[in-house]
Amino acid sequence: MHFKKLLYSFIMGILALALAACGGDESSTSGNNASAEGETRVFKIAHVVQENHVWNVTAQKFGEELRKLSDGRFDIEIHPASTLGTEADMVQQLETGAIDFGFMTNAYMSTRQDSLNAWFMPYLFGSLEEAVKMRESEPAKQILEELSSQGLVGLDFMFAGNRHVLMKDGFAESPKDLKGKKIRIIGSPAMQSYWEKVGAGPTAMPLNEVYTSLQTGVIDGIDIDLDALVTEKYYEVAKYLTLTNQMTFPTVIVMSKAVYDSLTPEDQEIIRTAMKNAVDWGVQEAIRREESNLQALKDAGIEVLEEIDPSKFQTVTNEVRNEFSKKSDIIKAFIEEAEGGK
Numbered sequence: 001m002h003f004k005k006l007l008y009s010f011i012m013g014i015l016a017l018a019l020a021a022c023g024g025d026e027s028s029t030s031g032n033n034a035s036a037e038g039e040t041r042v043f044k045i046a047h048v049v050q051e052n053h054v055w056n057v058t059a060q061k062f063g064e065e066l067r068k069l070s071d072g073r074f075d076i077e078i079h080p081a082s083t084l085g086t087e088a089d090m091v092q093q094l095e096t097g098a099i100d101f102g103f104m105t106n107a108y109m110s111t112r113q114d115s116l117n118a119w120f121m122p123y124l125f126g127s128l129e130e131a132v133k134m135r136e137s138e139p140a141k142q143i144l145e146e147l148s149s150q151g152l153v154g155l156d157f158m159f160a161g162n163r164h165v166l167m168k169d170g171f172a173e174s175p176k177d178l179k180g181k182k183i184r185i186i187g188s189p190a191m192q193s194y195w196e197k198v199g200a201g202p203t204a205m206p207l208n209e210v211y212t213s214l215q216t217g218v219i220d221g222i223d224i225d226l227d228a229l230v231t232e233k234y235y236e237v238a239k240y241l242t243l244t245n246q247m248t249f250p251t252v253i254v255m256s257k258a259v260y261d262s263l264t265p266e267d268q269e270i271i272r273t274a275m276k277n278a279v280d281w282g283v284q285e286a287i288r289r290e291e292s293n294l295q296a297l298k299d300a301g302i303e304v305l306e307e308i309d310p311s312k313f314q315t316v317t318n319e320v321r322n323e324f325s326k327k328s329d330i331i332k333a334f335i336e337e338a339e340g341g342k
Contacts, residue, residue: 042075043259046084046093047103047251048207049160050231054289055103055251056080058158058282065274074270076101082208095151097258103158106250107186112150114327115143118334119157120190120247121324122317123310125338128162128290131248132283133341139334144252146330152254155272156279159286160225161293163247166234167221168214171305172242174312175199181220184210190324191223194246197316207232214238225249226293227286235302242305243294246313253279 045062049055056078063076084090084099087108093099110116118139125131134140135157144154165172165183172178179199185191187204195202203219207228213219215237222234223246229235253275260268298304310317325332 040073040075042077043100044077044079044084044098045101045103046079046090046099048082048087048105049080049103049228051080053080053231054160054227054282054286055158057285058278059101059103061281062275062278065277066270069270069274070267074267091150091152094254094256095258097256100256100259101155102152102254103251104254105186106157106252107188107191109147109252110188110190113143113146114189114324115146115330115334116252117188117190117324118143118328118331119250120188120194121321121331121335121338122194122246123313124335125162125248126245128159128248128287130338130341131159131162131250132287134334134338135279135283137334137337139330139337142330143334147252147254148257151257153257153260155253155255155275157250158253158279158282160227160249160251161286161290162245163223163225163249164229164244165221165242165246166224166229166238167240167242168217168238169220169240171240171303172221172244173305173308175316178221182218184213184219184222186223190320191247193323194316194320195223197319198313210234211237223247226297227289230293230296235297235300239301240303240305241297242308244308245310 043066045059047055047059059076059078063078066074066076084093087104090099090102090104091112094102106116106119110120119131125134140157144156147154165178167181170177175198180201182201182203183195184205185195185202192202192204205213205219210219210222211232211234214222214234221238224234229241255271260271263271294304321335325335
């Protein structure tokens, strides 16, 4: 009997220590860094670019801001380089809430919403700084609001830089230099119209096919921003860069409306503030990269024509602007405000 009592006392002591330890662990996880359920909510972000691209870096900055403003209740998980599918797939997943945020190319989204073609009106911005100013304009805000009809919440515009032309042979100083040339573009109504009116053969193709197509001569050149040109290393297979500045290139940052509506007003405000802080930082990073990317390309041996005369493209510019102004009052107002701000 004495032995049984000792054994019983020993077992009860072990159980007491175990319970005390569990209680200590539980109390240590409570506090500002835990949600009501004691867990951090992780939001999924998807996009098409590489991890060193400025859009991805801005997404990472958003994560930092989100963690700070939510006291650690919110975090992010980024899926870069189309790992969750094409942009059409991403939008479908955003609509259902399978993905929380998308950094979508304005080019793809302009195939779904006419007003987004405003950003692609030719020669509207002589520099990335000019394009960034339009982010806060009333027409730009109206464009974002229209996205609600697609089950999306438009949060902001972020930029990769202005669009230029990289060719295998020669520069692109005027439409005659581009006539008959096969130019890779991103599928977008305004981009398609512009390049057709220039007299080139616009060829839409996925980003991951461009390098080989340039290398083998399937295409003669590409319509590209400097950040993608550097990160995708197209300078290895084509050597003539003309800084045309014919368009700018935003990403449309959207959130699943289903997910957004499930949040409290306070948490919705945290999302919006964190994103604005991130993009305010990101646009300055993009401007800085315009200079550093250009220098990197020169160092890599690229031939660069830094200035052209936009008036040589004036006829095409007028035709495209008139065409799309008739499709959307927002585009018309966007052009007028951008022109008035110069």
